[in-house]
Amino acid sequence: MNISLTARLIAIMMLSVFLSSLVSILFVSSVTVQQVRGMNMQRDMNIAIVVADSLSSAADKGELQLSRAIASQGMQGSRSPMGEGRMGQGRMGEGRMGEGRMGPGRMNPPEEPQRSPLRNILPGQTLVLADGDEFIPLIITDEKGNILQGQYRDAHDNDENHLSSEIYKQGAPYYMNDKITGYVLAGNQAGQTESRGDIHQMTSIVRGILLYPIISALLASFFGVFLLRRALRPLKSLHLGVQTLQKGEYSYRVKIPDSKITIRDDLTMLSEGFNEMAASLEASEEWKKQIISDTAHELRTPVSLIMGNLEMILDGVYKADRSRLESLHRESTVLAELIKNLQVLASEESKRGSTEKIEFSLSELVGHTAEDFRALAVHKNISVQLEDSGNIKFKGDMNKTRQVLKNLMVNALRHTPDNGYIIMRCLRQKNCIIVEIEDSGEGISPEYREKIFNRFFKIDKSRNSEGSGLGLSISRIIIENQGGTLSAHEGRHGSALFRISFPENELG
Structure with a gap:
């Protein structure tokens, strides 16, 4: 089964979005659950402090009043609104206990015990800390952890009549005569597992957390697929281009968006490379x-x-x-x-650009070539002159360079009239090595100075009656393979001048 690259990239992108969203959901859910549990623990502690404060108020009136107050908690619990980490409106019969606030408590008894609004509660009345739907269990112990009111179950669901100090000291202490008389534990402190209200609250929060990442993931996938299809559109054009080239049609080019701000990504460079390859094949x-x-x-x-x-x-x-x-x-x-x-x-x-190069003396090579052609120029009484500016070394292909010099000298000798001259020069000029061959012939018209390097090109029969018409074309390619240029110019007296130029980075 063939699966396109676009489909695979889309699948990978959607899987990545899904996994990242899943990790985010798990992390946020875990943090949120911990926060909810922390809020519930704070709520339980607040309830325990309020109850402990009411017991301390009763204890100030005597031990009998304290016993009645403890007995009045026989309902073993209080009600607290779900989803709120704070107290609601507390009531003792008709007595108003306060709205969402608690007294200073007696955790660390001051020098003069402070009275809270809860100390006005009459003993024997039933304490309801908050109106709501959730039942919060309470446990009241003495100072040694013996349970006076309420019920505690351990991890194995066994009833416990005595609590260890590690457990009961987590509760809120109540006082008699400024001495700790016992402790009050509420909710989770009293051994309660997650209540229905807590579970409902955390479930609602997690649902909300799940909803937003899922919607975000779907939106990200939708826009990601849209953008990915646009980004991968050049691949279809490249595929079509490969099929077209296989048919021998080399004129096909991949369309590259023309914008003032061009972002050169991998696909753009790949498309440009394909177009260059197609142009090379076409040429x-x-x-x-x-x-x-x-x-x-x-x-x-x-x-x-x-x-x-x-x-x-x-x-x-x-x-x-x-x-x-x-x-x-x-x-x-x-x-x-x-x-x-x-x-x-x-x-x-x-082998354009792949010529093997060695260092040699270019000035000596020019001098030897001039000496060789002096013998050939004798029969036409042509003077072969050499203008040298010292020993100039060059890094290139010596044999191929000798062939070029020979081709240019043969061409100059052929078109130089009797009693004429040919000048060979080798010099440094403007960070370049220059080799020039100038004759005293009729020269070359400006419109032909570039065309003569084309294959088989001949100006007229009088100047190109001999030769194959490939010498100058071969010579230019050899020089270009060594990083140089070969061009035709006008000489000092209107004659022909051929110039070879190598850049500074080719100097020996």
């Missing part, structure tokens, strides 16, 4: 078509001449004499040179 295909067309055109002439002469000899029209054979040999030589140059051109085109 390569065009080059292949052009080279085949040009080669076929250039081969047609020598092959036709050779075949025509051979057919005429076979038909008996021409005799196979020396002059005829020399003509066939010349055409064969031209054909062989053309094939060789095509091989060199294809080789140089295939």
